[in-house]
Amino acid sequence: MPLRDFRIPEFDAPEVQLPTGELAHETTIVSMGPQHPSTHGVLRLMLKLDGESVLQVVPVIGYLHRGTEKIAEKRSYAMIVPYTDRLDYISSMYMNLGYVRAVEGLLGIEAPPRARVIRTILGELQRIASHLVWLGTFGLDLGAWTAFIYCFRERELILDLFEQICGARLTYNAIRIGGIVADLPAGWEDGLRAYLTAQEQGLRDYEGLLTGNPVFRARIEGIGVISAADALNWGLSGPSLRGSGSTFDLRKDDPYECYGEVDFHVATADSGDCLGRYEVRIQEMHESLSIIRQLLPRLQEPGEVQTKVPRVLKPPAGEFYAHVEAPRGIFGVYVVSDGSANPVRVRFRSPSFANLSALNTMCAGMKLADVVAILGSIDIVLGEVDR
Amino acid sequence: MGVTGDQIAAACDKVPGGGYILARLDDVLNWARESSQWPVTFGLACCAIEMMATGAAHYDQDRLGIIYRATPRQADLMIVSGTVTKKMAPVLRRLYEQMPEPKYVIAMGNCASGGGPYYYDSYNTVRGVDLVVPVDIYISGCPPRPEQLLDALIALGQSYKKEHALKLARG
Amino acid sequence: MTTFAQLTHDQRAHLTGSEEAGGVWCLTTDPRKVRALLEGLRPAFDYPEDLTCIDTGGELRVFCRLWSTAQRQAVHVSLTIPRSRGHLPTASDLWRGYEWQEREVFDLFGVQFDGHPDLRRILTWEGFPGHPLLKDFVVDNDDSSWEIPEQTDQEIIDLLSRE
Numbered sequence: 001m002p003l004r005d006f007r008i009p010e011f012d013a014p015e016v017q018l019p020t021g022e023l024a025h026e027t028t029i030v031s032m033g034p035q036h037p038s039t040h041g042v043l044r045l046m047l048k049l050d051g052e053s054v055l056q057v058v059p060v061i062g063y064l065h066r067g068t069e070k071i072a073e074k075r076s077y078a079m080i081v082p083y084t085d086r087l088d089y090i091s092s093m094y095m096n097l098g099y100v101r102a103v104e105g106l107l108g109i110e111a112p113p114r115a116r117v118i119r120t121i122l123g124e125l126q127r128i129a130s131h132l133v134w135l136g137t138f139g140l141d142l143g144a145w146t147a148f149i150y151c152f153r154e155r156e157l158i159l160d161l162f163e164q165i166c167g168a169r170l171t172y173n174a175i176r177i178g179g180i181v182a183d184l185p186a187g188w189e190d191g192l193r194a195y196l197t198a199q200e201q202g203l204r205d206y207e208g209l210l211t212g213n214p215v216f217r218a219r220i221e222g223i224g225v226i227s228a229a230d231a232l233n234w235g236l237s238g239p240s241l242r243g244s245g246s247t248f249d250l251r252k253d254d255p256y257e258c259y260g261e262v263d264f265h266v267a268t269a270d271s272g273d274c275l276g277r278y279e280v281r282i283q284e285m286h287e288s289l290s291i292i293r294q295l296l297p298r299l300q301e302p303g304e305v306q307t308k309v310p311r312v313l314k315p316p317a318g319e320f321y322a323h324v325e326a327p328r329g330i331f332g333v334y335v336v337s338d339g340s341a342n343p344v345r346v347r348f349r350s351p352s353f354a355n356l357s358a359l360n361t362m363c364a365g366m367k368l369a370d371v372v373a374i375l376g377s378i379d380i381v382l383g384e385v386d387r
Numbered sequence: 388m389g390v391t392g393d394q395i396a397a398a399c400d401k402v403p404g405g406g407y408i409l410a411r412l413d414d415v416l417n418w419a420r421e422s423s424q425w426p427v428t429f430g431l432a433c434c435a436i437e438m439m440a441t442g443a444a445h446y447d448q449d450r451l452g453i454i455y456r457a458t459p460r461q462a463d464l465m466i467v468s469g470t471v472t473k474k475m476a477p478v479l480r481r482l483y484e485q486m487p488e489p490k491y492v493i494a495m496g497n498c499a500s501g502g503g504p505y506y507y508d509s510y511n512t513v514r515g516v517d518l519v520v521p522v523d524i525y526i527s528g529c530p531p532r533p534e535q536l537l538d539a540l541i542a543l544g545q546s547y548k549k550e551h552a553l554k555l556a557r558g
Numbered sequence: 559m560t561t562f563a564q565l566t567h568d569q570r571a572h573l574t575g576s577e578e579a580g581g582v583w584c585l586t587t588d589p590r591k592v593r594a595l596l597e598g599l600r601p602a603f604d605y606p607e608d609l610t611c612i613d614t615g616g617e618l619r620v621f622c623r624l625w626s627t628a629q630r631q632a633v634h635v636s637l638t639i640p641r642s643r644g645h646l647p648t649a650s651d652l653w654r655g656y657e658w659q660e661r662e663v664f665d666l667f668g669v670q671f672d673g674h675p676d677l678r679r680i681l682t683w684e685g686f687p688g689h690p691l692l693k694d695f696v697v698d699n700d701d702s703s704w705e706i707p708e709q710t711d712q713e714i715i716d717l718l719s720r721e
Contacts, residue, residue, distance in 0.1 A: 029715065029718050029719075031711070046711075046714050046718060048718045056718060058714055058717060058718060060714060061680060061681065062679075062680060062681040062682060062683065065681040065682065067690065067697075069666075069691060070690055070691055070695075070697065105580075230654075232604050232605050232627065233604070233606075233653060233654045233655065234654045234655045235605065235606045235607070235653065235654075235655025235656075235659075236655075246627070248605070248627050253627070253630045254630060320580075321582070321608075321623060321632070321634070323607070330607065332607060332608050332623070334608065334610060334621070334623075336612055344612065344614065345610075345612045345613070347608070347610045347612075349607065349608040349610075353658065353662075354655055354658070354659075357654075357655065357657060357658040358654075361654075386681060387681075
């Protein structure tokens with residue numbers, strides 16, 4: 001097929017007038033992205049600067065808008081599960097879980113107990129894997145290359161565990177309506193135990209590299225402060241909200257799967273800056289390891305992993321809203337059915353979308369280099385921002 | 388590939404006068420290009436995470452001389468890793484045009500190759516990046532495994548051998 | 559702590575219907591009363607969880623979900639508006655989080671929010687033809703007619719040039 005012809009739009013920034021005399025109050029408009037190493041994908045930021053100080057940040061999104069919600073209206077309920085994988089591709093398992101829980105709510109069914117235990121373990125493994133990608137790239141943004149290599153070392157171990165269950169490294173489609181794709185393969189638990197030991201050492205390694213590092217701390221301490229009240233008002237969720245001192249976590253506040261049956265502590269920090277968000281995610285990884293350890297004995301109990309679900313799903317007319325605490329915050333799925341095989345509307349409430357909307361508030365009064373740190377600390381994934 | 392410093396030294400020793408080696412300039416240039424492919428850092432979607440994994444500890448792309456550059460002006464290869472949308476297509480074309488000759492494009496994954504799962508019913512997806520920029524290598528998979536990306540990069544490096552590097556540099 | 563009965567009693571002037579389904583409080587209202595209802599809900603429901611729209615074929619249903627962090631309770635507010643030239647008062651001054659959500663509903667469904675500070679398209683681009691999530695927006699699955707759209711940054715430049 002021939003290449004399409006088109007005109008490339010020019011970026012027409014207003015002409016910069018060089019100041020004569022006074023050097024103060026000269027504003028410049030800078031376009032950052034969509035191809036920029038620190039925008040984590042295809043985000044574009046339009047920055048209004050006074051020298052190095054940021055006056056205003058306008059995020060421009062939609063460069064990865066694939067129309068998932070429109071596509072979902074033309075697919076059957078089971079066919080939508082793989083599309084959810086590709087929303088937040090760093091925590092696909094949780095995207096599956098959110099959607100599947102919405103459809104299960106619509107059908108009025110529940111996964112068997114063993115499937116719920118496995119789902120919880122997979123979810124927490126996914127949370128660690130997602131936070132590892134965040135930690136690696138956050139370090140990378142601030143000039144710490146080594147942590148990236150260390151984080152991806154342990155992440156590969158998690159991906160190996162996932163691969164044994166569903167055969168995929170990134171887009172799992174493992175959590176299905178009414179259960180999970182298959183029971184655990186033989187020897188999986190031993191692999192999990194070996195991973196847990198390696199991860200504990202890994203966490204000590206990363207903290208040794210970053211937490212006490214004065215260069216790293218200087219870049220994130222007191223940067224991008226947002227108060228808990230503001231954060232709630234802006235709809236922030238997940239570690240970005242808990243870094244401001246709020247304890248809002250759906251795993252505690254509206255428990256699902258096995259979270260009501262395990263004992264864990266909601267990680268928070270009071271500072272509300274990039275360091276606070278960093279500390280919350282590091283603590284969350286420790287908590288996730290503890291949750292997995294508590295659930296390990298329950299993997300011994302045999303049982304079904306899939307309830308009977310009709311081959312062609314036709315949920316009764318109605319609607320259901322399910323929300324889960326994904327690694328980035330509250331992932332909500334709203335499904336509306338009219339009784340046919342295709343949904344009328346599937347809505348994905350993505351945490352990164354809300355977290356990104358507060359970027360301008362967090363960047364007020366900061367320097368240009370801090371924007372990169374703040375953006376890294378709220379951990380966005382463009383796949384779910386744009387959907 | 389496969390020529391070590393020791394082997395070159397041993398070969399040079401056999402040449403009368405020593406220290407000289409005769410080769411076609413094209414072969415030398417192509418050998419250099421093959422061993423230092425610099426892709427532009429350009430992550431679009433899911434495949435970009437696998438691209439990152441290829442560059443990280445386990446798969447260690449650096450050992451093949453593949454180092455990501457943050458600007459298209461220093462890159463000779465673009466890995467289109469993910470879904471290209473209509474909003475993104477002009478940006479993609481501009482990046483391609485900013486790359487110096489000779490330049491290559493790898494379409495990584497089903498979306499970049501032909502729209503993938505977003506081919507039907509999506510109003511904003513470009514159905515294959517080959518509508519926007521010319522593509523040299525397509526990789527299937529959603530997303531492809533890091534091994535597949537490494538295979539494609541090695542295959543691209545091998546393909547340089549057939550090219551007339553001097554002529555390409557003149558454009 | 560507010561109970562469902564108490565809430566529906568307090569807000570009865572602004573409601574057209576209410577029910578409690580599966581632990582969620584579902585309220586229905588109409589475009590003229592919605593602003594007063596949301597103002598009444600604001601003190602208790604501090605978290606703007608979701609705002610979206612459903613094209614039921616006949617008319618558009620705007621749906622919003624709020625969460626109370628103190629009470630751990632969700633409330634759904636929904637209302638219907640006509641398909642064309644539907645407009646609603648904005649809620650983005652009550653919950654800042656709705657600023658982008660309303661932009662998204664405007665972009666994908668064409669619902670106007672009166673009083674919104676910056677109602678621009680968000681996911682598609684300036685000059686996108688139509689509102690893609692409406693049921694009568696037909697996606698062309700044949701790409702022979704496909705063209706790369708012209709895009710400009712004019713709206714953003716204008717926004718940033720404002721004092």
